[in-house]
Each structure stands twice: as C-alpha cells, then as structure tokens.
Amino acid sequence: MTGDHLFPPVDVADGFVTLGPTAVRLRSALDAVFTNWAAAAGAAEVLYPPLSRVADLARFDYFVNFPHLALAAAPVDTSDTSGLPRHPVARDERLGAGRLADAALMLPSAACYNAYASLAGARLDRPVKLTTIAQCFRRENEYTGLRRLHGFTMREIIAIGDPETVKDHLDTHKSLILRFADHLGLKLVTETATDPFFDANGSRAVMQKLFPTKEEFLSGGGLAIASVNYHRNFFGERADILVSGVQASTSCVAFGVERWLHVLAGRFDGDWDAAYEAVTSFAPVTA
Template sequence: MSSPHAVTYTVSLERLDPSQHGQVKYASAFVDEHIDEVRLEGSLLVIAHRSPGGNERIAAGVEKLIERFSHGDFGFKEHILFEHRGPAPYRGDIIAELIESKAIKVLEPGLFIFREPFSSLLRFLDDTFVQRIANAFGAKQESYPAVIHLSTLDKTNHFTSFPEHLHFLNHLRDDLDVIESFSESVREAGGWKEDAPLDLNKTMPKPRFAMNPSTCYHCYEGLQGETLEGDGIVVTAVAKCHRYESKNHSDFGRLLDFSMREIIFVGKPEFVRENRLKAVEYLKQLAVEWEIDCIIENANDPFFTNDFQVKASFQRNQEMKYEMRLSIPYIGKTIACSSVNFASTAFGSAFDIKMGKRPATTGCVGFGLERWVFAFLAQFGLNEDGWPAAFREQYHAWQTKTR
C-alpha cells in the first residue's frame, strides 16, 4: 500500500500568547506519526504530513494542544537576570559549513558523529566547566551509566512530565528458541529490514530500563536512603543523555543523543540556594570573558502533559529554573546551552535523602556540551582567527597540555 501524498495543514495561533507558540510547535510534532515537518510562519503553525486521517486528524490533535495552552492563568513570568551583547561576527550557516568540512557527519536528524575540531572543542569546554566551576565548589567526580532503571525514572516523575522523551531499552527473551528464530529470520531476509515483522510480545520481555534522559537522576539514585552530614555535598558528572523529540530533532541543536555535564548540589536549602546563585555568577564571568552573545533568564521545563500550565507557571513564578541562552545569528534565535535548577525537596523526598530528619534539597547546573560548541561556532565560525582572544588562548593552552 503506497503512502498518502503529503498535504499541509495550517492554523493560526493568535489565540495564544506568542511565548507559547514554540511549545505548541514542539508538541505538535507528536500529534501523528506521519508528520513530515512542523514550522512556524509568524503566528501560523504549518504542518506537512501524510496522515491517513487527513487534515481532520491533524486539526483535532492541534486543537487539543491549543486548548491545553490557552486555558487558565498561565502566569508566564519573565525575568532576565543577565544580558551580554557579544560581537557574534559570523553570520554563515554553521551546520552547512561543519558538514561540508566533514567536522560532523549527520546520521539522521539529531544524531551526529563529531570529528575535529568539534570533538576537541567538546572536551575543552567540558574540562573548562570542571576546572572553572565544578572545582570552585569542591565537587567530587562521579561516573554514571548510560541506562537507567524505569523504577528510578518513575521516582523523578519523568513518565508524567516528559513521556515523549522516553527511549526504552530492551533485549531478546532469555529463550534459545526465540533467539535462534530471530537470528534465522534476519538471515533469511538478507539482513535487518526496518519494516521487518517483529512480534514484541513474543520476542522481548517487558522493559526494565530506558536510556538515561538526564545526568542528575543517577546522583539521586546513588544517594537513596542516605542521611547527609554538614551543609551538603556537591558532585559533578558528565553523561550521555537521550531524549526522543520527533521531528523537533531537525531544529538547531536539538539532539537525540547528547553530552550533559552537571554540577549537583544536595543538602540544606540555604546551601543549595547559595551555590546555585554562585553558579550563575560563574556563567556570567565566562560569558564576558569569552565575548559570548547571550542572556540568562528564568524559564520552565517543556512539560508535555495536560498539567503543563500549573507546573510551568509554578517553576517560573518561583524562579526555580534559569537558562543561559546563546544567540544563533544566522537563524535569528537563541538556544538554551546551560540551565541552573532548584528542585526544592522533590528529589530528596522521592529518594529518601535526608539532612537530619528532613528531606534534602537539591539543585543542579547543566551544560549541554554539543549545544555550547554549536552556539560558539555559530557566533564565531570555524576560523580560529575570528575567535575571541581569551577563548583562543585558553583553547591553545589546553591543546598543548593534553597532547
């Protein structure tokens, strides 16, 4: 049966506050698995699709999302903590240049192989964030697996806040007949085929793991049931994180698989709050030193479920999340490259981490390493002669030291 011809559905988002348009665009990619593209043209949402249900199905799903975002008092509090206008001299399409120079290899949207100089810049930035920020807090290094128990994700409320991100991990059943039958079917088909019939109930058990979507979850899992001493602890780790985001992976910097360095604070409320504010100051210092064009502002997580408004409004009004957003000159937008988060006692309670008799407070600072490289190169290009002097000098010193 041939696929339906691509058609376009267009709807006005004028009923919504412009600050919500991006979230509706993001969520619309999940309306139907036959969507090819979602884009914004001013206040118009345009969806190209091949849905067997036609525009009627797409319209019904989008209307449901518009209703979700338009009801009630959204309370979208705006607060810019810091703004730094850097020169951002480069105006070219950095993705096209990286592909042409073979510095990156695109396997599919959101999934890349990184080569020099991109791969070196990744390591330099990670080392710098450790040396300049994590070490300033006396953070202890930890190393985490790339997979996570579903029971752990359940405690973080990931299933009820970001269900669309989930990348389940599974395996063939511990059954010789199943394993041999699977292998033989692939051999007979001449290799693995994407459309190969695969009876999941027969060949695979119920999954117990998922790919890890956030570095800090493992930290809380590792502290489960413990009572901490003093004011608290600070740890740091870098991990490969995985989030499925449908057609949104075609957006600049939105990766399926990415590296997240985090600095995690667990302890008394004052300890976490004070260190969180110090982290913001360290980010400001780097922005000025490296001449980065950016802002730091309060933000909210892109909650996917029907209680989006309640959760997002609470986060913004309580200023529980700040984002450092770097400008991408050639597309005229910004992307979040770092976040500074305050979770209160949510994770302390969920994982039974205590300070004395009370649940521990937690917070974290995250650095999306690939996004940092993409954004830096988008502002300054691949030619090192155009990089800010301080950044270039530090990068060359790091190269000399690591050779």
C-alpha cells in the same frame, strides 16, 4: 600526520553526530572549564551507569512529565532468531514490538537522575556536591544539527543540602556562566523556564509559577545551552535523602556540550582553532 584532515569537525545527519578531532579538542576544553568550576565548588567527580531503572525514573515522576522523551532499553526476544534482521536491510529497518521483551531499563534524558537514585536512603551529615557527565537520549519530534540530537552529552554540577547552600550553588554558577559567555563574546539571554521535574498540574507547579526555580541561558538563536535548576526538596523527598536530619534540597547546573559547540562554531565563523583558543584563555577559578 594525525589524520585530522580525514575527518570534518562535525558530521551530523538525522540526529546522529560524529565529532572529528578538531571538535573533540574543543569539547574537551569546554568540559575542562566546567570541571574546573566543579572542583572549585568542592564537587566530587562521579560517573554513573549509562542506563536508568524504570522504577527509579517512576519514583521521580519521569513518566508523568516526560513520556514523550522516553526511550527504553528493551531486550530482544531470541526465542526465535529466524525473523531477526539480517543483511542486506533497509536503512530504516526496525525491530517490531513483538520481538522485544519487557523493559526494566531506560536511556536517561538527563545526567542527574542516577545521582539522586544512587543516594536513595542516604543520611548525610553535611551538604554534598558532585559533578557527572553522561550521554543522554531524547525522542524528539525533529532533529536539527547539533541543536537537537538523538544522543548528546550533558555535564552537571549538583548540590545536595539545605536550601541556602543549594541556592548559593546556583548563584555562583549563574555568575560564572555569564562571565564565560562574555569572555567568549556570546550574547546570552537568561529566561525563566518551567521546571521539568514538577507535574504541570501539581502543587509544586503552582509554586513554580509563583517562585521560578529554573533559568535557561539562551544563545542569540534561542537555543538553551545551560540551565540552573532548584528542585526544592523534590528529590530529597522522593529518594528519602536527609542532610543533618532534615529532608534534602537539591539543585543542579547543566551544560549541553554539543549545543556549546554549535554556538561557538557560529560565533567564530567555523574557525574551531579560534574557538579553542578563546575557551582555553578563560582564567581558571580557584576554590
């Protein structure tokens, strides 16, 4: 007896989710597909710290482009503990701003920021590919089931190199995403989106309108479950990354894992075992 019957596949409320064993099994199967693609691309698997430095995100214009998503990891001022919350408390109990010290760390809203920050100043002799998975966090106006959560899982496959290499990386994975979706019976729409790494008023944003560099893969309900992103030399410039003596270009393929669970639960009418069988029957990709 595993105790699976004690836990529903998904228990979600107010932007917080608990995944039961059935959903965890499907989540692991999905990530195995994505990590297989990463391995076939020659991507090294890397895990980064769960927090980002304010200084690193500022370097990447995060607070210019995404202040509305930002969540800080601020230390609690313990000079006087008498006023800190104690049981019993209201469900919406808060720590007031006066009880928090200055924050030097942030909860990241995407998996790739720490990857580029970790390579700051790197002098690479060839293109590099890597994959990482991270718990990401976003402050949203509202939270809706698995579609939009306080915290969610993002898998990314990242390429750093010359423009041709990093664009080929996106073409390869765009084809894989569409093949996988077709295998699962998912009807995805590919839509050009605004690149979030570019200041909406800057010259890069003007180029973005002329030469779109971000595509999202939308389910039938209009939910983006994956994206391919070409950043040109933005991160290479800001993080001072050179490849073969030239400023690096970068691209990434991103998967919102809980959103995949959401669309698969709908596609298979809540039959998590059928969804699992469909995912695991997708043929692995070889290098």
